[in-house]
Amino acid sequence: MKIALIGGTGSIGKGFALRWGQKHQIIVGSRGEEKAQAKAAEYTGILKDYGYDANITGSVNSKAASEADIVLLAIRYGQIASTIEQIKPGLAGKIVISVVVPMEKDRCIIVPDGVPLEISTNSREDYQADYFCYVTPPSGSAAQEISPMLPEGTELVSAFHNVPAAKLANLDIELNYDIGVCGNSMHSKNIVFDLVRDICGMRPLDIGPLEASAMVESITPLLVNVAIRNHMKDVGIKFVD
Amino acid sequence: MKIALIGGTGSIGKGFALRWGQKHQIIVGSRGEEKAQAKAAEYTGILKDYGYDANITGSVNSKAASEADIVLLAIRYGQIASTIEQIKPGLAGKIVISVVVPMEKDRCIIVPDGVPLEISTNSREDYQADYFCYVTPPSGSAAQEISPMLPEGTELVSAFHNVPAAKLANLDIELNYDIGVCGNSMHSKNIVFDLVRDICGMRPLDIGPLEASAMVESITPLLVNVAIRNHMKDVGIKFVD
Numbered sequence: 001m002k003i004a005l006i007g008g009t010g011s012i013g014k015g016f017a018l019r020w021g022q023k024h025q026i027i028v029g030s031r032g033e034e035k036a037q038a039k040a041a042e043y044t045g046i047l048k049d050y051g052y053d054a055n056i057t058g059s060v061n062s063k064a065a066s067e068a069d070i071v072l073l074a075i076r077y078g079q080i081a082s083t084i085e086q087i088k089p090g091l092a093g094k095i096v097i098s099v100v101v102p103m104e105k106d107r108c109i110i111v112p113d114g115v116p117l118e119i120s121t122n123s124r125e126d127y128q129a130d131y132f133c134y135v136t137p138p139s140g141s142a143a144q145e146i147s148p149m150l151p152e153g154t155e156l157v158s159a160f161h162n163v164p165a166a167k168l169a170n171l172d173i174e175l176n177y178d179i180g181v182c183g184n185s186m187h188s189k190n191i192v193f194d195l196v197r198d199i200c201g202m203r204p205l206d207i208g209p210l211e212a213s214a215m216v217e218s219i220t221p222l223l224v225n226v227a228i229r230n231h232m233k234d235v236g237i238k239f240v241d
Numbered sequence: 242m243k244i245a246l247i248g249g250t251g252s253i254g255k256g257f258a259l260r261w262g263q264k265h266q267i268i269v270g271s272r273g274e275e276k277a278q279a280k281a282a283e284y285t286g287i288l289k290d291y292g293y294d295a296n297i298t299g300s301v302n303s304k305a306a307s308e309a310d311i312v313l314l315a316i317r318y319g320q321i322a323s324t325i326e327q328i329k330p331g332l333a334g335k336i337v338i339s340v341v342v343p344m345e346k347d348r349c350i351i352v353p354d355g356v357p358l359e360i361s362t363n364s365r366e367d368y369q370a371d372y373f374c375y376v377t378p379p380s381g382s383a384a385q386e387i388s389p390m391l392p393e394g395t396e397l398v399s400a401f402h403n404v405p406a407a408k409l410a411n412l413d414i415e416l417n418y419d420i421g422v423c424g425n426s427m428h429s430k431n432i433v434f435d436l437v438r439d440i441c442g443m444r445p446l447d448i449g450p451l452e453a454s455a456m457v458e459s460i461t462p463l464l465v466n467v468a469i470r471n472h473m474k475d476v477g478i479k480f481v482d
Binding site for chain 2: 131133134136176177180205206207208209211212214215216218219221222223225226227229230232233234235236237238239240241
């Protein structure tokens with residue numbers, strides 16, 4: 001399978017390139033072609049050190065999207081509209097995966113012992129109140145924002161939001177995560193389930209239609225808070241029964 | 242510690258009574274005194290079978306709240322206003338724990354293969370699209386709705402949302418869950434952390450102030466979806482690093 005990683009030169013893109021590059025063809029997309037090619041060479045070199053003869057190339061985002069079978073959006077929430085405008089001509093009929101999470105670091109007001117107290121994010125008070133928060137988009141989630149921007153016949157699947165980038169990109173680490181998947185077509189979801197299983201230590205779980213995506217996206221700022229406030233690092237999630 | 246379980250005759254109340262009843266005094270609260278007393282006797286009997294000489298009594302909610310040190314609200318979202326109105330006189334200066342989650346089962350429109358299709362919750366089509374959804378309250382979360390209704394000096398802590406009731410109430414089951422805790426006072430959060438640790442197999446994690454509560458509350462409908470759609474049962478959560 002040919003997988004384009006749009007915005008694939010960032011930390012989460014690196015992880016997908018190194019994991020999927022072990023068995024799929026990867027096109028690293030970026031706004032600049034040179035940067036994309038440099039990263040593609042870097043990822044190819046890392047996989048070579050691990051014994052994989054990977055097929056990883058670099059292109060501008062629009063070319064990466066048009067040449068791929070699967071297009072993963074490894075971009076920030078604020079980049080959605082401009083990025084999709086660029087890559088739209090190459091998306092028709094393809095499966096698009098969104099890992100996008102709208103989140104912000106907020107100041108907040110805490111009320112220790114009943115007295116309201118505003119604490120800035122840089123405070124060094126004994127109650128460290130800074131935390132990350134999910135910022136619900138007008139349509140309900142990042143996935144629901146992206147969906148109407150795609151050309152007809154494109155199938156959007158929302159997944160992989162809760163994976164720590166640093167661990168995904170570290171091939172010495174054995175992963176053990178559950179991946180919540182939302183989407184409105186069983187056909188595309190089944191293909192994404194297989195892409196989840198292609199990464200050793202990941203289990204795909206069907207969460208529901210795209211409309212359920214906010215519940216998965218909002219776990220990401222929660223995981224950041226869990227890490228910050230409990231002396232943990234690169235936290236992911238498991239569903240236990 | 243004396244713990245009142247407001248609405249404690251329901252399934253989640255039973256679990257807390259059986260777990261905390263092993264080392265704390267429990268007052269089961271209900272709208273009807275007879276029902277509360279019957280449930281208290283039932284829970285005492287179960288604990289006796291497991292070798293515990295528990296102190297569990299039953300009262301109307303208002304009396305349960307006024308006699309306790311800690312008051313846990315084991316009620317539905319729609320019951321918040323009327324319940325707090327009843328118990329408010331007994332809450333001042335106490336720690337109140339909210340496990341409340343606003344969620345609804347929704348019809349939804351899915352788009353298999355690009356064709357919009359409305360599927361009702363009772364549909365038996367091959368794509369079962371019914372799912373549960375977090376319903377964000379006007380203030381942001383159930384905890385933020387409850388907080389301003391409490392008397393001055395009361396400390397609200399939001400926790401235990403993601404625990405499956407059936408497993409909490411089954412003493413033959415070894416639990417293994419992480420419990421996200423939100424609140425604006427370290428004093429009350431530390432007491433709740435200890436109450437989490439009092440239940441074998443539970444680990445407390447600080448998530449942030451009350452304003453972060455929506456991210457924990459919204460995991461509950463997600464867990465229901467995970468169970469329904471992936472042939473799992475009574476699903477809980479673990480944060481892994």
